[in-house]
Amino acid sequence: MSSQKKSNQLPQKATHPLKPQAFADIVLQWQALHGRHDLPWQQPATPYRVLVSEIMLQQTQVSTVIPYFQRWLQAFPDLHSLANAEEDQVMALWQGLGYYSRARNLQKAAQYLTQEYQGEFPNSLTELEQIPGVGRYTAGAIRSFAFDDYGPIVDGNVRRLFCRFFAIAGAPLSSAVNKQLWQLAEQFTPQNNNRAFAQGLLDLGATVCTPKKPNCNDCPLQSNCIAFQQSRVDEFPNPKPKKTIPLRQGHFIWRVENSQIWLQRRPESGIWARLWSLPEVDGVPKGASLVGEFQHTFSHYKLQAKVWQHDHTHLQEPDANYVDHHWLPLEALDSVGLPTPIRQFLQAQLQAER
DNA sequence: GAACCGTGGAT
DNA sequence: TATCCAAGGTT
Structure with missing residues (x-):
């Protein structure tokens, strides 16, 4: 044939x-x-x-x-x-x-x-x-x-x-x-x-x-x-096959001192690549207290985030582990790119603390 | 080929 | 509230 x-x-x-x-x-x-x-x-x-x-x-x-x-x-x-x-x-x-x-x-x-x-x-x-x-x-x-x-x-x-x-x-x-x-x-x-x-x-x-x-x-x-x-x-067009998106947990660190905020430049790849953000950690930090929560839905997963504040004994950071972290003056926040939900949380929190 | 990559408007 | 989807491209 x-x-x-x-x-x-x-x-x-x-x-x-x-x-x-x-x-x-x-x-x-x-x-x-x-x-x-x-x-x-x-x-x-x-x-x-x-x-x-x-x-x-x-x-x-x-x-x-x-x-x-x-x-x-x-x-x-x-x-x-x-x-x-x-x-x-x-x-x-x-x-x-x-x-x-x-x-x-x-x-x-x-x-x-x-x-x-x-x-x-x-x-x-x-x-x-x-x-x-x-x-x-x-x-x-x-x-x-x-x-x-x-x-x-x-x-x-x-x-x-x-x-x-x-x-x-x-x-x-x-x-x-x-x-x-x-x-x-x-x-x-x-x-x-x-x-x-x-x-x-x-x-x-x-x-x-x-x-x-x-x-x-x-x-x-x-x-x-x-x-x-x-x-x-x-x-027409025929309906797209729909997919259910997974739920993920996220944990972020809140540190505001002397009118400055502790931020991390996110990694080269992945979500929000190279944007500034509250530092993200793998799990709940030791001796931390909950500052707040937020949710955010991406195109391919839903994020449930908790924001934690360390107690005051961890103020010294070993520089080598925080090469992409910086203290940013609060008044300079508008001059850098922040993910939308991070910026929203941050604005709400700063407003509440005032 | 499939997964990844954001956010907001419209219904 | 939930769902779709928008002047797509890269990995």
């Missing part, structure tokens, strides 16, 4: 009667009338501003990003100022946005582009993907938004819109579906008007083809949407 290759198990290739250029024309016409044209990073859409916004927007809503983007551009108006910035200032400006490796990668990206490309941006998708923190989506977004060149994108919006428009079944994040989505994105992305086309796809997904209760009656693609034609819009 020539079909030892189990071809019947391969994902069905999505097809559609609508020609790519016709699809693009519909998206472009809708974008001109109903799309978003006044987002901060659209005016002007310089490569640097597009890079910063795209990294911030990864897994983060537009409304959350806007104030961070404004503050960032104020502090780091260009690639060189970011490349030469202090790490603590970078992390302080990112605190609260989450996924902190994005911030460190963004500074690495600035240093990389400064050193390897003399502060210019490469134009090819392959070269763009070499930039730290830039993957396939972000490379396509930079090419579309910054250069108005051909740059296919598949993000959550495109994934949802395409799964409905082409009636693609299967786990939406599986490699099989992902492969189809990227193939379709490459096929249906036009050669011209790429900035408006990419913005149109995202805006359609964000404002019309929404996760719940999509506004199909406002959609310019309605009559061509396979899921709509079959009255199965609510079936």
Whole structure:
């Protein structure tokens, strides 16, 4: 048999009667009338501003990003100022946005582009993907938004819109579906008007083809949407398999003396990497009294934290064991990056002690 | 391929 | 309150 290759198990290739250029024309016409044209990073859409916004927007809503983007551009108006910035200032400006490796990668990206490309941006998708923190989506977004060149994108919006428009079944994040989505994105992305086309796809997904209760009656693609034609819009994308997240315990140390607080720079890897934090310890410290508790839910586990205060006999610290620990004046707290729940606890506690 | 990596908005 | 999920990338 020539079909030892189990071809019947391969994902069905999505097809559609609508020609790519016709699809693009519909998206472009809708974008001109109903799309978003006044987002901060659209005016002007310089490569640097597009890079910063795209990294911030990864897994983060537009409304959350806007104030961070404004503050960032104020502090780091260009690639060189970011490349030469202090790490603590970078992390302080990112605190609260989450996924902190994005911030460190963004500074690495600035240093990389400064050193390897003399502060210019490469134009090819392959070269763009070499930039730290830039993957396939972000490379396509930079090419579309910054250069108005051909740059296919598949993000959550495109994934949802395409799964409905082409009636693609299967786990939406599986490699099989992902492969189809990227193939379709490459096929249906036009050669011209790429900035408006990419913005149109995202805006359609964000404002019309929404996760719940999509506004199909406002959609310019309605009559061509396979899921709509079959009255199965609510079936796509297929529901993601849900996972239960584990519960973990955490223990932190509270020491405030002489208007200073004892902090630890967290390790290179793991949660809150390289942010400043209350020092974390493995278990309940000896002779400690409970100062307070907090809970925090991450994407992949839930943390139940207790904060402990030593009794006063442990004031001398052997320096070698605390290389990443420092006393920080309380008035300097705003100049370093702290994890959100740590900052919240700290503010509440200091308020209570006053 | 799967796990890891944050936080907040929306319902 | 619980759940989903947001302009994803890296390990």
